Amino acid sequence: MDMIFGKNKKEQPEPLRAKIKGELPTWLHGTLLRNGPGMHTIGETTYNHWFDGLALLHSFTIRNGEVHYRSKYLRSDTYNSNIEANRIVVSEFGTMAYPDPCKNIFSKAFSYLSHTIPDFTDNCLINIMKCGEDFYATTETNYIRKINPETLETLEKVDYRNYAAINVATSHPHYDAQGNVLNMGTSIVDKGKTKYLVFKIPPTIPEKKKKKNNLKHLEVICSIPSRSLLSPSYYHSFGVTENYIIFLEQPFKLDILKMATAYIRGTNWASCITFHEEDKTYIHIIDRRTKRTLLTKFYADPMVVYHHVNAYEEDGHIVFDVISYKDHSLYQLFYLANLNQHFEQNSKLTSIPSLERFVIPLQVNKDAEMGENLVKLESTTATALKEKDDQVYCQSEDLCEGIELPRINYAHNGKKYRYIYAAEVQWNPIPTKITKFDILTKSSLKWGEEHCWPAEPVFVPAPNAQQEDDGIILSVIVSTDPKKPPFLLILDAKLFTELARASIDAEIHLDLHGLFIPSVGSPEEPEDNVLRN
Numbered sequence: 204m205d206m207i208f209g210k211n212k213k214e215q216p217e218p219l220r221a222k223i224k225g226e227l228p229t230w231l232h233g234t235l236l237r238n239g240p241g242m243h244t245i246g247e248t249t250y251n252h253w254f255d256g257l258a259l260l261h262s263f264t265i266r267n268g269e270v271h272y273r274s275k276y277l278r279s280d281t282y283n284s285n286i287e288a289n290r291i292v293v294s295e296f297g298t299m300a301y302p303d304p305c306k307n308i309f310s311k312a313f314s315y316l317s318h319t320i321p322d323f324t325d326n327c328l329i330n331i332m333k334c335g336e337d338f339y340a341t342t343e344t345n346y347i348r349k350i351n352p353e354t355l356e357t358l359e360k361v362d363y364r365n366y367a368a369i370n371v372a373t374s375h376p377h378y379d380a381q382g383n384v385l386n387m388g389t390s391i392v393d394k395g396k397t398k399y400l401v402f403k404i405p406p407t408i409p410e411k412k413k414k415k416n417n418l419k420h421l422e423v424i425c426s427i428p429s430r431s432l433l434s435p436s437y438y439h440s441f442g443v444t445e446n447y448i449i450f451l452e453q454p455f456k457l458d459i460l461k462m463a464t465a466y467i468r469g470t471n472w473a474s475c476i477t478f479h480e481e482d483k484t485y486i487h488i489i490d491r492r493t494k495r496t497l498l499t500k501f502y503a504d505p506m507v508v509y510h511h512v513n514a515y516e517e518d519g520h521i522v523f524d525v526i527s528y529k530d531h532s533l534y535q536l537f538y539l540a541n542l543n544q545h546f547e548q549n550s551k552l553t554s555i556p557s558l559e560r561f562v563i564p565l566q567v568n569k570d571a572e573m574g575e576n577l578v579k580l581e582s583t584t585a586t587a588l589k590e591k592d593d594q595v596y597c598q599s600e601d602l603c604e605g606i607e608l609p610r611i612n613y614a615h616n617g618k619k620y621r622y623i624y625a626a627e628v629q630w631n632p633i634p635t636k637i638t639k640f641d642i643l644t645k646s647s648l649k650w651g652e653e654h655c656w657p658a659e660p661v662f663v664p665a666p667n668a669q670q671e672d673d674g675i676i677l678s679v680i681v682s683t684d685p686k687k688p689p690f691l692l693i694l695d696a697k698l699f700t701e702l703a704r705a706s707i708d709a710e711i712h713l714d715l716h717g718l719f720i721p722s723v724g725s726p727e728e729p730e731d732n733v734l735r736n
């Protein structure tokens with residue numbers, strides 16, 4: 204396992220042709236572009252956590268029955284500073300770095316003070332965001348990095364703070380039918396307040412000037428005050444329906460005072476995020492038309508959610524599905540010390556990921572009896588119990604256990620849907636299979652092979668698709684069998700059977716997230732520029 208986690212990966216900047224076994228769908232043209240950590244050791248120094256690794260972008264370009272692979276390290280300021288110093292000089296999620304070895308006590312004190320308000324990293328290793336014609340590598344700090352999706356070259360560094368007062372932002376934005384990006388970020392102790400901001404970035408901008416980026420037209424559409432000034436919730440994603448935004452203010456919180464003293468105390472950012480198991484999860488519902496939150500106070504039991512799966516409206520209710528945990532052991536397990544050859548024993552989750560369905564009644568009748576279940580949908584056992592003071596206690600329906608990295612047919616985002624494509628994880632956080640879960644029948648189809656470690660499965664719809672699962676699944680497979688090279692797996696999304704695999708004679712890293720960019724203007728195809736997230 205050391206080999207696939209901790210080992211520095213070589214980049215492959217020149218396109219490398221894959222060896223194809225099976226039949227690629229003839230309509231499949233485009234690029235699967237993904238992101239994830241690729242380098243964990245610089246000189247004599249090693250990061251502590253897998254999420255700290257330097258971003259390695261990679262892509263599979265599929266065209267005319269051929270597949271080409273490339274990979275390139277994101278030339279972030281963090282990457283450049285580290286490589287130049289030949290050691291880790293920028294702090295990441297799980298590693299606090301000390302850039303200037305201090306010579307005397309005075310300069311030491313000065314160095315500590317100047318780090319009280321830290322400048323976060325631009326090592327954007329988590330996902331790729333499409334913003335109009337532009338693509339960005341993203342992480343969860345205030346920085347994103349524009350990239351060239353074809354050559355994987357690193358372009359401008361963009362600071363969200365120039366456009367909105369946010370210190371952290373998610374790397375799981377949503378896209379609406381017009382191509383607007385919808386995302387959320389937290390504004391920490393700005394003008395005496397801490398709040399969560401929902402913002403929108405348009406796909407096109409009026410100025411024809413190439414220099415401007417779309418963020419110049421970023422619009423904050425709603426602000427939700429944090430329940431606490433110094434401990435806002437940590438969140439990794441959020442949900443949307445056609446008319447609403449779902450934000451979980453979970454009891455997994457950033458401790459700002461701890462963050463402000465982390466550098467002096469010699470601890471990492473990760474240790475400043477704590478799970479308060481005695482606290483509740485507050486469910487904020489924002490009406491996209493009025494740009495305000497609903498007044499009813501919906502809440503649920505304490506939980507930790509990283510990934511929202513999907514959400515939709517049905518007969519006066521909002522249905523939303525999340526992968527939830529009873530504690531935050533997931534982030535704990537990605538310390539590289541746990542991901543060694545003994546990882547099967549060392550990295551056991553104390554809470555298994557669980558797919559939970561919550562249902563929010565949109566009309567809360569003032570005269571409803573205390574304790575009445577306000578959920579009137581036949582299709583679910585999720586409840587929302589009326590309590591005093593306009594509070595409603597929501598209990599979820601367990602849909603299934605042991606899945607993570609969920610994806611859907613994005614044409615169904617915010618709408619009623621049936622299928623989830625995900626990685627299967629049981630007590631270990633590293634997926635060994637990918638799965639298609641049918642919410643209606645509660646059954647699943649799986650793909651797995653010995654010594655194979657699959658990445659998040661991405662759904663690509665077939666042209667003229669009629670049904671939700673008319674399309675294919677793309678997943679990057681890393682193998683620990685020295686005789687089996689890594690490959691891009693192409694499955695039929697309906698049957699979950701293998702259509703083809705494209706083997707690559709190069710090193711491939713385990714990654715996190717990414718997207719599929721359909722080809723533009725191939726000679727025999729009409730121009731198609733729709734995002735297939």
Ligand SMILES: CC1=C(/C=C/C(C)=C/C=C/C(C)=C/C=O)C(C)(C)CCC1
Nearest residue numbers: 254295296323329342343344371472509
């Ligand atoms: C550097 C840094 C952060 C980075 C967090 C990261 C990098 C999280 C990665 C999460 C992943 C990959 C989750 C997968 O499910 C914080 C805590 C936002 C704020 C402080 C500075």
Ligand SMILES: [Fe+2]
Nearest residue numbers: 375439510716
């Ligand atoms: Fe994620």
